[in-house]
Amino acid sequence: MPESDQVRISLEEVHRLTEGALRVNGASPENAHAVARTITLAERDDCKAHGLFRVPFYVKGLTDGKVNGTAVPEIQDISSGLAMVDAHRGYAPLAIRAGIEELVGKARVSGIAAVSIVNCYHVAALWPEVEWLAERGFVSFAFTQYLAFVAPAGGTQRVYGTNPMAFGWPRHGAPPLVFDQASSASSRGDLLLHNRDGKRIPLGWAIDDDGNPTTDPAEGLKGAQLPFGGYKGAALALMVELLAGALIGAPFSFEATESDPREDMPPLGGELIMAIDPTHFPADPQDPLSHAEKLFGRVLSQPGTRLPSDRRYAARKESVSDGVLVPGAFYQSLQEMAAGVV
Ligand code: NDP
Numbered sequence: 309m310p311e312s313d314q315v316r317i318s319l320e321e322v323h324r325l326t327e328g329a330l331r332v333n334g335a336s337p338e339n340a341h342a343v344a345r346t347i348t349l350a351e352r353d354d355c356k357a358h359g360l361f362r363v364p365f366y367v368k369g370l371t372d373g374k375v376n377g378t379a380v381p382e383i384q385d386i387s388s389g390l391a392m393v394d395a396h397r398g399y400a401p402l403a404i405r406a407g408i409e410e411l412v413g414k415a416r417v418s419g420i421a422a423v424s425i426v427n428c429y430h431v432a433a434l435w436p437e438v439e440w441l442a443e444r445g446f447v448s449f450a451f452t453q454y455l456a457f458v459a460p461a462g463g464t465q466r467v468y469g470t471n472p473m474a475f476g477w478p479r480h481g482a483p484p485l486v487f488d489q490a491s492s493a494s495s496r497g498d499l500l501l502h503n504r505d506g507k508r509i510p511l512g513w514a515i516d517d518d519g520n521p522t523t524d525p526a527e528g529l530k531g532a533q534l535p536f537g538g539y540k541g542a543a544l545a546l547m548v549e550l551l552a553g554a555l556i557g558a559p560f561s562f563e564a565t566e567s568d569p570r571e572d573m574p575p576l577g578g579e580l581i582m583a584i585d586p587t588h589f590p591a592d593p594q595d596p597l598s599h600a601e602k603l604f605g606r607v608l609s610q611p612g613t614r615l616p617s618d619r620r621y622a623a624r625k626e627s628v629s630d631g632v633l634v635p636g637a638f639y640q641s642l643q644e645m646a647a648g649v650v
Contacts, residue, residue, distance in 0.1 A: 309635055313635060313636055313637075314633040314634060314635055314636055315634055315636050315639050316631045316633055316634075317631050318631040319348055319351065319352055319628065319631065319632065321631070322344075322359075322360060322632065323344045323345070323347075325360070325643065325646045326343065326344035326347045326360065326363055326366075326646075327340045327646075328645075329366075329367050329642065329646045330344065330370065332646065332647070332648035333367050333370045333371055333645075334371075334377040334378070335370060336377060336378040336379075338380075338402055339378065339398055339399055339401075340377075342399070342401035342402040342405060343366055343399050343401050345401065346401045346436065347359055347360060347362060347363065347366075349436050350362075350432065350433055352623070352627045352628065352632070353620035353624050353627075354619070354627065354632075355433055355435075356497075356501065357433075357495050357496075357497025357498050357500075357501060358432040358497060359632075360634055360642060361497070361501065362432070362497075363642060364572075364641075364645070365572060365573065365574060366399065366430070368572055368573050369399070369429055369574045374429070374568075375397065375398065375399060375429045375573075375574065377398070378398075379395060379397060379398025379399075379403075380396065380398075381393050381394065381395050381398065381402055381406045382394045382396065383406055385410075388414065388417065388418050388421075389418040389420060389422065390421065390423070390424075391410045391411065391414060391424075392423065392424045392425075392426060393410070393424070393425050393426070394426055394427050395425060395426065395427045395429075396427055397427055397428075397576070398428065398429065399430060399574070400429060400430055400431045400432070400577075401432075403425045403428050404428075404431070404437055404579065404581070407423040407425050407581060408423070408440055411423045411441065412446070412583070414583075415446055415583035415584065416585055419585050419588030420582070420584045420585070420588075421583055422580060422581065422582040423580075423581050424555075424556035424558075424578060424579070424580055425580075426557055426558050426578045428576070428577060428579070429576055429577070430574030430575070430577070431452040431578075434450040434451075434452065434472050434474035434488045435474050435476075435488035435617070437474075438450050438474040438475060438476030438486055438488065438581075439476055439483075439484055439486050439617075441476055441581075442476030442479075442485075443483075443484055444478075445478050445586070445587070446476070446478065446583040446585055446586075447476065447477055447478070447583070447584040447585075448475070448582065448584075449473070449474065449476075449581070449582040450473070450488075450579060450580070450581045451471070451473050451547075451548045451551045451552045452471070452552045452577060452579040452580075453469040453471050453548055453549050453552045453553050453558070453559075453560060453561045453564070453578070454470055454561050454564070454575060455469055455561055455569070455575045456468065456560075456561040456564070457469060457492070457496055457533045457561075458470060458471070458533045458534065458542075458545055458561075459515065459532040459533070459534060460535075460542050460546075461535060461541075464515060464519035464531075466532045466562070466565070468491070468492075468535070468545035468549060468561055468562075469548070469549070469564075470490040470491065470492040470495055470496050470533060471490065471544070472490045472491065472495070472548070473488075473489065473544065474486065474487065474488035474489075475488075477600060478586070479601070479604075483617070483621055484617070485600075485604065485616065485617060486616060486617040486620075487617065489536075490536070491535055491536065491541045491544040492513075492533045492534065492535055492536060492541065492545070493512050493513045493514075493534050493535065493536045494513045494533065496533070499513065499514065499525050499528055499529060502525040507525070508523040509522075509523055509524070509528055510523070511523055513528060513533065514527070514528025514532065514533050514534060515528070515531045515532055516528065516530065516531040517530050517531045519531070549561060553578065555580065556578050556580055557578070558577055559576060559577065559578075564576055564577060
């Protein structure tokens with residue numbers, strides 16, 4: 309989209325608009341603030357598929373009465389290394405925040421700990437939680453399922469969600485190393501954004517309703533998305549269903565779809581988050597974090613390489629000072645939403 313059709317707004321404005329749109333549609337201050345923070349972080353790091361673009365989707369979950377906008381997450385202490393947060397059918401961000409704060413104490417004492425987030429709507433990108441944990445010194449992992457969009461390797465019918473997994477690694481004197489990736493060739497949000505912007509999608513992202521490869525995002529949205537790397541990505545999607553579904557008592561992606569197939573609203577789901585305190589491992593002969601720097605250095609010594617998360621950190625520097633671009637017409641509709649006009 310040409311820059312002339314877009315407006316530049318500050319991150320404070322991103323937060324204000326999102327919080328306003330959720331508040332006027334019935335979210336409690338705590339829930340509206342937590343979702344607004346999630347969306348602002350996504351805009352800040354140029355992860356548009358989880359940014360302002362999602363506000364109408366969050367609002368629709370509230371106005372249709374599907375999501376409990378005033379939910380208060382409840383923490384259940386399961387054991388020295390395990391906890392569960394019941395989001396009570398509210399949006400995920402507030403429950404995730406409660407969960408990771410609980411996780412820190414447990415992982416510090418036990419060396420390894422996990423928290424499940426259940427009964428929540430729409431876990432967005434996973435990097436905020438693994439980055440937050442890695443900033444506090446933990447090696448961290450997160451997994452979530454979604455709605456059924458992805459065909460298993462060799463099949464043509466949707467079974468898996470786009471099922472992302474994220475990993476965080478703390479670093480001495482540098483922001484954490486983080487990766488966060490779908491197990492499908494593209495995220496759903498990217499497919500939707502390509503469709504909205506009239507762009508073709510690469511071959512390998514999706515198949516149409518008849519199972520044929522397609523570069524048309526509209527056909528791909530009707531058909532099925534594909535796992536990345538064929539059966540290898542499909543195995544990871546399967547693992548995520550088991551970890552963030554069966555293990556923690558949350559629905560599989562296909563079950564979430566069967567109970568409510570609407571895509572314009574968030575699905576009920578869950579998330580598994582894990583943390584390891586590296587100081588619990590014997591540090592002989594090298595401290596793990598210093599040892600890791602040798603690996604990063606070796607990778608970066610090759611031209612054309614970068615570390616996962618470097619793009620986000622670069623985008624962050626720019627957006628904090630210059631703000632972010634938003635399509636003009638969409639900005640107008642967000643302002644109306646936040647003012648309670650629509
Ligand atoms: P991408 O393919 O854009 O990126 C995946 C990871 O690879 C990122 O950590 C990225 O770092 C890193 N990366 C990309 N290019 C390079 C490179 N050249 N060298 C080294 N590292 C690189 O992400 P996806 O499209 O798979 O997923 C996007 C987001 O969507 C994720 O945040 C995911 O959690 C979210 N998602 C959420 C779902 C849900 O149900 N809640 C479902 C599916 C996806 P960087 O960010 O710095 O580019």
